[in-house]
């Protein structure tokens with residue numbers, strides 16, 4: 285039996301960061317991880333973060349409104365048939381209800397092969413503080429991801445004061461009294477924290493309805509390099525309902541584009557050393573008017 289972990293959490297909370305940490309710790313322990321991820325938008329930057337040699341299957345442009353569980357089943361089946369691995373890490377899109385992804389794992393096709401260990405939810409603590417500013421549907425999804433977790437990472441603790449940290453832990457624990465909560469920065473936890481999760485029977489889980497989400501993903505292409513200041517100015521003009529941006533931004537004066545991440549008002553730039561597609565994916569609600577500067 286192969287252990288399966290499901291990583292859930294809102295857009296930009298730190299799931300991929302956790303995934304990378306886990307892969308490297310598992311490898312140190314001599315385990316062979318495989319990864320299954322689905323993503324919103326037509327490009328997947330996150331798959332670049334999975335090391336070479338780790339089997340990876342991904343569903344791009346995953347539809348948020350339907351579960352796509354047949355597609356997922358087929359992908360998992362291919363992984364099982366073709367790859368040699370001990371542990372399967374599933375990273376759901378931040379726009380997914382965690383329980384939907386369980387459909388695929390609990391398929392009768394794999395009943396004898398997969399040992400589901402639990403849902404690990406990465407919660408963006410800063411966003412938690414401001415959750416009341418989210419639209420009702422999005423807030424409901426955010427809460428559901430925490431409510432169904434077996435282990436919760438209260439992540440991005442570096443962005444909160446001591447008293448805010450205490451409040452967040454107290455409130456999250458009230459929402460999900462049975463899960464263990466770990467305060468983290470950059471989703472750093474020891475592998476033992478997930479390894480110790482007891483195998484949890486989750487087949488008949490009750491899913492609170494998350495009414496239809498108006499989340500969209502929009503791919504924006506750059507025709508020419510942009511000035512960093514101008515681009516950052518543009519970011520500040522975006523509505524709060526833009527939850528996540530990632531991609532590659534060509535900057536004036538630089539040979540290669542920069543990998544760009546934006547989550548909850550915070551931008552991160554990393555230089556690239558090769559040619560990448562000059563485009564970003566913007567994820568949020570009401571994106572009609574969002575165009576590059």
Ligand SMILES: Nc1nc2c(ncn2[C@@H]2O[C@H](COP(=O)(O)OP(=O)(O)OP(=O)(O)O)[C@@H](O)[C@H]2O)c(=O)[nH]1
Nearest residue numbers: 295296297298299300301378439440469470545552
């Ligand atoms: N300040 C701070 N930033 C963090 C922390 N953890 C992750 N980040 C940053 O947050 C951004 C999003 O992190 P990811 O790991 O890509 O988040 P994700 O949940 O995989 O994002 P999606 O797949 O788009 O939903 C990146 O720029 C990370 O570097 C943290 O603890 N503190």
